[in-house]
Amino acid sequence: MPTYPELKLYVAGEWRSTADTIPVLNPANDSVIGALPVARTSDLDDALAAAEHGLKIWSRTAPRARAEIMLRASALLRERNEEVAFAITSELGKPIRQARQEVIRGCEFFEWDAGEAQRTYGHVIPSEPGIRYMTVHQPIGTVAAFSPWNFPMSQPARKIAGALAAGCSVILKAAEETPAGALHIARAFHDAGLPPGVLNLVFGVPSDISGYLIPHDQIRMIAFTGSTVVGRHLTGLASQHGKPVLMELGGHAPVIVCDDVDPHQAGILGATRKVRNAGQVCTSPTRFFVHENIFDRFVDAFATRAAATVTADGIEESTEMGPVANARRVEALTALSEDAVTKGARLLAGGHRIGTKGQFFLPTVLVDVPQNARVMQEEPFGPMAIINRVASLDEAITQANALPYGLAAYGMTHSAANVEEMLNRVEAGNLSINTLEASVAETPFGGVKASGFGREGGQSGLSHYTVIKTLSHRMAL
Template identity: 65%
Template sequence: MYPDLHLYIAGEWRRARTDMAVLNPATEEEIGRLPRAEIDDLDDALEAAEKGFRLWRRTSPRERADTILRAAAIMRERGEEIARAITLEHGKPLAQARAEVIRGAEFFEWDAGEAMRTYGRIIPAADGNKIAVHHQPAGVVAAFSPWNFPMSQPARKVAGALASGCSIILKAAEETPAGAIHIARAFEAAGLPPGVLNLVFGDPAEISSHLIPAEPVRLVAFTGSTAVGRHLTTLASENMTPVLMELGGHAPVIVCEDTDVEAAAIAGAVRKMRNAGQVCTSPTRFFVHESIFDRFADAFTERAAATVVGDGTQQGTEMGPLANERRVPMLTGLIEDAVSHGADLRTGGKRRGDRGYFLEPTVLANVPDAARIMQEEPFGPVAVLNPVPSLDAAIEAANAVPFGLAGYAFTNRADHIDRMIDEVEVGNLSINTLEASLPETPFGGVKSSGYGREGGTEGLERYMTVKNVWHSARIA
């Protein structure tokens, strides 16, 4: 079920002089060889994207939408094949991979519809003047997607670019390339003109340093760590190239004393372990009112410890391995540091088994602020539970990190909700649910979690420029 891996440039699949191994993180076995793009390949992609843009920008929104919808339908038809490939390369349970394919198709379907509603407007003017506002595609997009959602993350960027009339060069994750490969295959089958979508893999630093300063590139779209996002933003700033940055998070969860304690705890534990915690919006720092803390911590720990961990291809698996080898020592280091500072290790904390990159679901309680995990996003199946005496203290703790992507709260009090809407510093706030994003909603962060939005009408606008046009009835 795993696809042959190629670069996709100017409507053609190609190999390269060198390649790299793609591993199954559950077994550590090689499942594919991925070609590494060289400078010549990148130059070909830039030339193809420039030609593709000239054609695609002249294609009507209806025709663009029809092509995108055909591709989305093909992805749905091939859903089982795509999902199995994602599970093999990433490790997530097959049920979660299937859901990811559906979500990826939904991004394309939403943006295809929204592309036909990118209206301008007429501004009334005096003296017979006519003033119109036009929305136009930005140009060639250089996009970079991460490994944690191999299909839905690149789908967001490809959907926004193609729906708005841009062409795109996508550098998808080398560790999990199959999702992007399947997207390109679907668009090829749907009849997308050559050069509108190009797909490359290789050395991330070499690719970004070559593509971002290139003259045809008019937008850089990136999802990944804050450190890399800052670097790419600096590269883009040298040419005044706009950027769309969806960066790291460290999501707080405020649990008020009036909530259903056990229900909130179980929901939090289940969502924390989804995708092995490798989600930028994963609930991580739980600030629980002290009057209910013990009940919440007991229920949360019990459900987390009961998580079924194993190979994602096996029925009943709830959590697969971490996506790569380097994640294991990074996470165990954070856990050990927290314990050394006095945190209570409620469950987990160790690597699991002797094959594959498995980590036990881990719960830390009463973690001091001095512990690294209070400031560093773990990006793994590790939850922090801390008691707080009041909503004031919870909001202060929630805002005490440089990140502001997603935040959550459990409460039934309208005054608590109003305060958190006003004061919690995040781009996405969810009350009594741990859902943070849909195709039709704008998604993005504040502070060090980036800027710009993906999804919704706001997301599509990021791939467009605004032109103000004056037409005077006579020469002034």
């Protein structure tokens, strides 16, 4: 049986501890599984100096050589999948099968970016005789990256992959509640031979670390995944110092279910995907707008499958949904469910926690939810689905666009005309039809409106970690 790792900072190619620590809890049983070191100001200063030194080496390393180290680190993570997955399940509660898949997904980010970075071509621009115009892509510099708690390994991987592939150095502030995924990434790169200072890992009070790092001259870009409120704060702080940001913020994903699909099959798909990672996914399908012709059959299939979800400790192979991450999520989900019912919604499944040990909350299905219910405006970020009936595709799209968020959206239909209408009108950075998968390593991912700006993943995502330099070369004076 794997063990939870000893937690340390990683600065200038070395592991270090601090006297001040934060307990890391297992949400399945509330036990303390680790002591997380809190970075001191001196640690952050050392990380800044190390990143500056590492950038000088890494930015001058050939793309093929950078790719070789990234692929070596990815191979080590694949070999250590069981160890990494065990740590993720221990600190987050995610079912072990999903944790294994998350490790693979993180590796795919490294592998895609390692290859794509070797193809960041510039351009030769047609010009008059005697002068040549060219563009080249160069690393933007040191990146301050901030990753969330809901995907301990793949979210840090996405940011590290883009930055390292482009030739940047990184200071990563990973989540305090789920630190082991990022630690395993740093360990793999250390073992793969990454030069000291290119990747640095710190932990601590988020506002203290962001407030200290972002103003420093060495930091040239900020990459953040998290809530819209925090993202806007960091964007404002970065703008004061003229620094670009990459923001992947909150969502409240709509699912438009047209009347030309099998309602039973669609309902089972929706319920199964809703409980992935206990619904703690920024792209989790949440607001289901179902055509009235198939509404009752869809609801029946969805609610039946949701109620049958095997909810238990994630370490068990049979578990389909583990606990939510912490007591705060249980309190928030309980309040949203009670508010919706009070305002007229029908509760068909769940709506409350399970037992008193651990942070388990049942998959919850709310039907015919009125617009004034809080959950219609606030992202539940948990295993909670809203299912409302609509009379037309136009009404569904209007409802889908009613919120300020626009990260992921989904549609279920077999009509090319319906797909075209959703593509043209649904306000989201990512639209998926007949699948509830929002992104893969080779596609760009990001939101519109209050869900952020910029893209991670794919060729577009890699470009955020570079700057374009234009060369104007006159052949003779």
